[in-house]
Amino acid sequence: MEKEDALRALAALGQETRLDVFRLLVKAGKEGMPAGAISDVLGVRPNTLSTHLSALSRSGLVHAERDGRSIHYRADLSVMGALTTYLLQDCCGGNPELCAPIMSMLNGRDRQETGRC
Template sequence: MQKENALEALAALGQETRLDVFRLLVEAGPEGLTAGAVSEGLGVRANTLSTHLGVLTRSGLIRAERDGRSIIYRADLTTMQELVAYLLQDCCGGRPDQCGPLLNLFACGSKAG
């Protein structure tokens, strides 16, 4: 991942509603959700949500796919993995043993915060 892409993804997630949208789509899994379901799930007006979905899509954190008359939104976990890898690229100054607790958090699927 390039620095510019990382900055765009972090900026997209640096807004409360967009972070909530991303987390909701992660929770929804591969089936994803329609914009209406996201709107209802988060209590966000459709026109406001549209803007947030656009920012997240442009950042690569979510994907939109037409399904008949609906658009299904899904979290793009590959992009999130690339972002986390970019952030942790030089973890612990070349001493990966010190990164164990962080890596275990991801391996175990634990929920933080």
């Protein structure tokens, strides 16, 4: 990931509604959600949601696919993975063992939320 791509993704996530949309789409998984359902769940007006979805789409964090008369949105976890890698690629000055607490927090949270290792 290039610096400009990282800045675009961080800017997209740096707004409350867009962060909520992205997190909702992550929870929705591969199936994603139609725009109307996102609007209903988050209580965001459709025209306002459209603006936020456009910003997320431009950043690459969300992809849209037409499904008949509606548009279905999905989170692109590969872009989020690339962003995380970009942010942590030089983790702890070349001492990856110092990043172990971050990894154990993530692993512990995964087990708590899903009940699996």
